[in-house]
Amino acid sequence: MGVLVVAAAIGLALFLMRPATNETVVVLPGPDGKVGTVVVQRGETRQVLDQPYAASRTGEAEVARLSDAEVRENFGATLQALPARPTAFMLHFITGTDELTPESKAELQNVLAALKDRPLPDVLVIGHTDTVGDAAGNDRLSAQRAETVKGFLVDIGIPAGRIRTAGRGERELLIPTADDVDEPRNRRVEINVR
């Protein structure tokens, strides 16, 4: 009888002490192969995950390693639901105009192809100029460059309401120069997409 009570008490204690949940945390390498760091604090235990596929699990004192197959089996559907990564493009212009350089005309096709299938893109288009000409004229030109690029995006079906434009004139030079310097790399539009 006494043995049964003790056994029941031990059973109850084990039941109450069990982790309420089975949990796994795994860090993954990014597209460039780099791995970040996640610090897992579980009660008094602290584990630092900073290697590819390093895993922290409830009830395990040591950091484990998951295989790629285990990750896919347990997290495949979840990873598939991640939205597309934010990305950025740059296009360049012929001096004093909102006409793309021949190289950027070709690049534009890559940009459009990359954006066409992105569901519900948020786009920010920012126009810039070099330091040739006066500041007010460059404000107008940079805004016009951004509007021209917006037009290309609207043409492939991105709703105009999801595209914001801004003209920064000669305020944010990619290549710092003195005034009145013809610098092709500063005559640009940045396209930020998320």
Next chain:
Amino acid sequence: MRFTMAAVLLGFTATAWAADVGEVKVARGAAHLERGAERLPVRVGMPVQQADKLVTGADGTVGVTFTDNSLLSVGPNSVLAIDQYVFDSTTHAGKFDSTLSKGTLAVISGKIVKQSPDAMHVRTPSAIMGVRGTEFIVKVD
């Protein structure tokens, strides 16, 4: 009275502007979002706000892009609460706390973490994770 109305309207506008912290970009299967007493079906394009709770069914997955470029997705049978989200788009300072009570979560951290490591935390029933960068996954059975 007129002043009060104006203040209320202004307050409302400011709140509505600040309230959207992300947007649903991916939605498949059964999923809903709990916002206060409301229970809203999840659809692509839906704004996400601080204090929202995402709940998925057996075939549900949802992916959200946040204003700091953080990406989060939840798998089937999951419950994820956005406890706190603050982001200053000028300084990139902010705070991002969420809780996964069950299911699976994938995270790619954004500008908040880049600017201030340890500004993002994910809680589970047994642990708290400090995020110092980039990509990780969490499962709670």
